[in-house]
Every structure is written in C-alpha cells, then in structure tokens.
Amino acid sequence: MNSQLEYTLETLFEQLGLDGSEEGMERFVAEHRPLVADVDLADAPFWSPAQAGFLSEAIAQDGAWALPVGELDALLR
Secondary structure, three states: OOOOOOOOHHHHHHHOOOOOOHHHHHHHHHHHOOOOOOOOHHHOOOOOHHHHHHHHHHHHHOOOOHHHHHHHHHHHO
C-alpha cells in the first residue's frame, strides 16, 4: 500500500477523479481555461459538487493540498 501520499498536481488530478497523466492534465487545462478572475477555483462551473467541495476544503484548510490547488488555479487563469 501507498504509505505516504505525494501532494502534487498529478495526485490532485487523480484525487479529483481526473486523468493525472501529462496529456490528461494538458487537455483538461486547455478545455477549461481561461477561468475568469472573479470566479474562485472551487466555484468554477465544470466541477462536480464533490470536486468543488474538495477544492473548497483544501483552500480553506491551507494544508498539504494548498500548493497543487494553487498550481491548478494558476494554470486555469
């Protein structure tokens, strides 16, 4: 079993149920950018309720997921 989860952009995509491969991430970003400045990442219309909840909680807790969530936010802007 995986004893330690790495908090990377790839594992964030997988946590969100998305394709965490380089090609999958590039495709997702290309399909969903640009995200307008006045919309918070978790409020973007393309997330499922579960995905939005995870992102909102990750941002609020400012914990281990904060860096990859911030990276995803920047890529979508």
